[in-house]
Amino acid sequence: MVLPVFAPARVVRFFVFLLLLGVSARAAAPAVTEARWRALRAAAEPAALYTLLYALPKGGDLHNHLAGSNLPEWLYAFGTDPARNGGDVFYVRARFASPAAAIDPAQRFATIRRYQYEALPPADRAEFIPLGELTDAERQIWLDGLRLDQPDEGRKEFFNVIWARFIPLWRNPDVRLELLAENLKAYGAEGMRYLETQFDLNGLADNAGAPIPPEAALPRLRALLARPDVAASGVIPRFQVTVLRFAPDAESRLAEAFAWVDAHRDLWVAINLAGIEEDGFGYPLRFLEKFRELRARYPEIKLSIHAGEMDGPDHHIRDTLLLGATRIGHGVNLLKDPDTLLLLQGGQRAYVEVNLISNRLLQYTPDLAKHPFPEFLRTGVPCGLNTDDRGMWDSNLTDEYYTAVTLFNLSWAELTGLARSSLRHGFVEADTKEKLLADYETRLARFEAALAEGTPAEALAKLAAATRPVTYGYARRNWGLSFPAAP
Numbered sequence: 001m002v003l004p005v006f007a008p009a010r011v012v013r014f015f016v017f018l019l020l021l022g023v024s025a026r027a028a029a030p031a032v033t034e035a036r037w038r039a040l041r042a043a044a045e046p047a048a049l050y051t052l053l054y055a056l057p058k059g060g061d062l063h064n065h066l067a068g069s070n071l072p073e074w075l076y077a078f079g080t081d082p083a084r085n086g087g088d089v090f091y092v093r094a095r096f097a098s099p100a101a102a103i104d105p106a107q108r109f110a111t112i113r114r115y116q117y118e119a120l121p122p123a124d125r126a127e128f129i130p131l132g133e134l135t136d137a138e139r140q141i142w143l144d145g146l147r148l149d150q151p152d153e154g155r156k157e158f159f160n161v162i163w164a165r166f167i168p169l170w171r172n173p174d175v176r177l178e179l180l181a182e183n184l185k186a187y188g189a190e191g192m193r194y195l196e197t198q199f200d201l202n203g204l205a206d207n208a209g210a211p212i213p214p215e216a217a218l219p220r221l222r223a224l225l226a227r228p229d230v231a232a233s234g235v236i237p238r239f240q241v242t243v244l245r246f247a248p249d250a251e252s253r254l255a256e257a258f259a260w261v262d263a264h265r266d267l268w269v270a271i272n273l274a275g276i277e278e279d280g281f282g283y284p285l286r287f288l289e290k291f292r293e294l295r296a297r298y299p300e301i302k303l304s305i306h307a308g309e310m311d312g313p314d315h316h317i318r319d320t321l322l323l324g325a326t327r328i329g330h331g332v333n334l335l336k337d338p339d340t341l342l343l344l345q346g347g348q349r350a351y352v353e354v355n356l357i358s359n360r361l362l363q364y365t366p367d368l369a370k371h372p373f374p375e376f377l378r379t380g381v382p383c384g385l386n387t388d389d390r391g392m393w394d395s396n397l398t399d400e401y402y403t404a405v406t407l408f409n410l411s412w413a414e415l416t417g418l419a420r421s422s423l424r425h426g427f428v429e430a431d432t433k434e435k436l437l438a439d440y441e442t443r444l445a446r447f448e449a450a451l452a453e454g455t456p457a458e459a460l461a462k463l464a465a466a467t468r469p470v471t472y473g474y475a476r477r478n479w480g481l482s483f484p485a486a487p
C-alpha cells in the first residue's frame, strides 16, 4: 500500500479505525488458502483429517446439557472413587428376582445412592450390587446402558430410560462438580475456549439424602472454577438455567429461573426451555404470557430455547422467536416453515444451534446427508456446531466438525467461521467475548502458519506428531477412528 505522506494524521486515524474494527488481525490473507485446504484434504487419510480437526482452534459450544455430557466411563470413575464423590457409595440394580425382561428398562442397571439403598426392604436390596463390585460383563452393560450405541435405541431410550438410570449420581454435589471440571478439561483439549452449558445447582442432596439448597452449593462451584487444574483447561464456562417445558409447573419454574439468573449474572447468562415439544404441553406459545410478565420484572435476560426439534412442519421456531429467544436450539424443521426461514436468513434475528449427531441418534435426521445445516450455513442463517448430550452419544465436538467437513465439504472460510460465529453469539459479557474473539484469531493464525508449511503431507505429519486426539465410541463405531492414549 502506498502511504499518503501528506496526510499523516488521517493515515493514523485510518489504522486506528482498522484496529478498532478488529480488522488488523485478519488484514493479512489467511495462511491457509482455499487451495491449500483442498490440497490438505486430498492428502489426508481419515485419521489425519480427524487429527487436524481435533487440533483446530475452536470457539464455543453453545448448546450443551452438562448432565448429558458425561462419558459413562467418567460416571463410573467418579462413582467408584470415594475421594472424588464425597465418600458416597453407589449401588446398581444388576441382579433380578424376576426375569430382566419383566422389569421396567429404566430400572435395569439403574444406579442409586447409599442412603436410598439403605432405605430399601431386604428383598429389594438383594438386587443391588455396589457399582465398584460389578463383574466385568455387568460393568459393560452398565456403561452401555448410559449411551445410545445401538441402532434401535433412539428417542425412546434417550428420553425414557437413560436419564432415569443415572440421575441419583447427578444429585451428588461432588460428582456433579467434578463432572463439570472433567468436561472443561476435555473440551479444552480439543481446542474449545467457551462452554455455555445448561447447568444449575438444583436437586442436590448430601450423602444422607438431605437437600442442599443451590445457594449453599454456590461457594463450592466458585471454588471449583478457581481450582488451578480447572482454570488450566483454558475454557471459560457460563451457564443457562433450563426449564422442562412439558412439566405441569413449568411456569413457576420459569419464574424461579429468572430470579436465579438475575441474582447470579456473573455466571448464569440465559434461560432455556427443553424437553419434547410435541406432547401437547411443551409448545412454545404456552409460555408467551409468562415470559412477558417476567420480562416486565427483570432487566434483560437472554433466551436460548429449543425449537423445531420436530419431525413434521409447524411454527414452533417462529413462536419461539415471539417468546423473545435470540438463539434457537436445533431448528431441525426450519426449512418446513419458509416465512421463518426467510426471517432468519436476514442474519440478525437469531442464531441456530445445530447438533448433528444428536439429530441423527434421536432420529430427527437419521440420514445426516439430508440435514438442513448446509442450507442454514450457505443461505445466511447464523449457525454453529454443538454437542447437546455428547456423553450419551459417546462423542465430542470434533466429531461434529468431522461430520460436517466430510458430509458437506466445508471450505476453510466456512470451517473457521463456525468458531468465530459461535463466540459472537455467546451470551458471555462483552469484554470477555472480545478477549475470546481476539484469542481465537491469534490461535488460528498460529495454527494456519503451521498448516501452510511444507507439502500438505509434511504439514499433516507434523500435526500428527504434535497432537494426541481423544476419540470415544462414536468415532470408533462410525469411522473406525481411535488413537493411542497418552502414556
Ligand SMILES: [Zn+2]
Binding pocket: 063, 064, 065, 274, 306, 329, 388
Ligand atoms: Zn438440547
